[in-house]
Amino acid sequence: MSQMVMDDEQPAPTRKIIHIDMDAFFASVEQRDSPDLRGKPVAVGGGSERGVVAAASYEARxxxxxxxxxxxxxxxxCPDLIFVKHRFEVYKAVSRQIRDIFEDYTPLVEPLSLDEAYLDVTENLKGMSSATEIAEEIRARIWEATQLTASAGVSYNKFLAKLASDQNKPNGLFVIKPAMGPVFAAALPVKKFHGIGPATAAKMNRLGLFSGQDIRNQTLDFLEQHFGVSGRxxxxxxxxIDHRQVKPNRERKSIGAENTFFTDTTDFDTAWSFLEPLIDKVWRYVDANQIKGRTVTLKVKFSDFRIITRSRSGLAPVANRAELTAFTRTLLEGVFPVAKGIRLLGVSMSSLGEKDHPQAEQLSLSL
Structure with a gap:
């Protein structure tokens, strides 16, 4: 992270950042392509007893x-909820259409997922002076090309642009101007801050921090004492204040694969048999893309939905599939015996890099 100004005076903002977030993207694509689903509560994902909702329409929400x-x-x-199977290839194709629109305005596009991205339009390809006008034009073009709605946030940094895009959802636009930024952040509950998850929000609450103003009232030393480098x-x-740049190529944090069992298991051999194809999938990708990783992580979800992870890091990158297999098996052995059935297992590699440069953007493989 670049150096941060450590006083209450907001430096003169020089950037114009847009955050575009598609509205209930997967579910909206399904409603677009199946008119009989429009206006009804729709969930994308498995409707079976062991399924999980991947996305929900606003009617379902x-x-x-x-x-x-x-x-x-x-x-x-929602007893009337309609489940539909995911069609990730369709979602990817629509996402590519949307990305093409973004790139008509700026090469500085940082995708966060298939359905949202940051754009730095400070110096844009259209020569437009107003970021708000650009956001409005992009939303109109997305609708024209895909018949899907998008919400947009406009501000002078990524943090506030992300918050702004949530303000008038769905199909809305919100602008946080420089004079509004500090006041907006100060009034916001900490649980609404992008980058502060439930566990951190709960810890903040225990420390008497419930709003941005409460955080602002603390010293930097206090925040670093309780939250480490994140305190800054x-x-x-x-x-x-947020000096992070919009980066077209985001650093990949991990590569992994996971799968949910049809039936919970407490048997080690059964669990291991499910892990082996996941190891194959991860290693095939790692090997094909000449990626190196030092840390192997095992993810376990139990029948009560409690999740644990176990990791092992080496001084040198994992050399081959056999070594990845050995590390993973050791981690699994450390979990057994189990008191509750296991419903999901996953394996991932992190601390990644290629021969010449770090990998771009986090990628998760699923089976």
């Missing part, structure tokens, strides 16, 4: 149905 929710819970919240980031964003 009114009932409290959200992504990553177990399907049984979603059905309980929190110190800045509570003041509306």
């Amino acid at each position: 009114k009932f409290g149905v959200y992504s990553a929710m177990p399907s049984v819970t979603a059905r309980r919240k 980031y929190y110190y800045g964003i509570s003041r509306g």
Whole structure:
């Protein structure tokens, strides 16, 4: 992270950042392509007892149905919920259409996922002076090309642009001007801050930090004492300060694969048999792309949905598939015996790099 100004005076902003977030993207694509689904509560994902919601339409969200929710819970919240199978190739194709529109305005596009991205339009290819006008034009072009709606946030940094895009969802636009930034951040509950997850928000609450203003009232030393290097980031964003650049190529953090069992298992051999094809998938990608990684991580989700991870790092990168297999097996052996059945296993490699340069953007492989 670049050096951060450590006083309450906001430096003169020089950048114009847009955050575009497609509205209920997967579910909206399904409703677009199947008119009989329009206006109805739709969930993309497995509708079986062991399924998980990958995405939910706004009609479903009114009932409290959200992504990553177990399907049984979603059905309980919304008995009329309609499940549809995912079509990731279709979503990728639509995402590419949208990305092409972005690149008509700026080469500085940082995708976060298939359905959202940052754009730095400070100096743009259209020569337009207003980032708000660019955001409006992009939203109109997305609708024309895909018949899908997008929400946009416009501000002078990434943190505030991301927050802004959530303000008028769906199909809305919100602008946080330089004079508004510090005030907006100060009034926001910490749980709404992008980059502060539930566990960190709970820790902040225990320390008496419930809003951006509460964070702002603390010294940098206090925040670094309790949150380590992240304390410096929190110190800045509570003041509306974020110097992160929009990076077209984001550093990849890990490469992994995971799978959910049809039936929970407490048997080691059964669990291992499920892990082996995941190891194959990870190593094939690593080997084909000449990626090196030093850390192997095992992910385990139990029948009560509790998740644990176990990792092992070496001084040198993992040399071959046999070594990846050995590390993974050792990690799995450390988990057994288990008190509850296992419903999901995953394996990943991190601390990645190629022969010449770091990899770009995090990638997760699923089976």
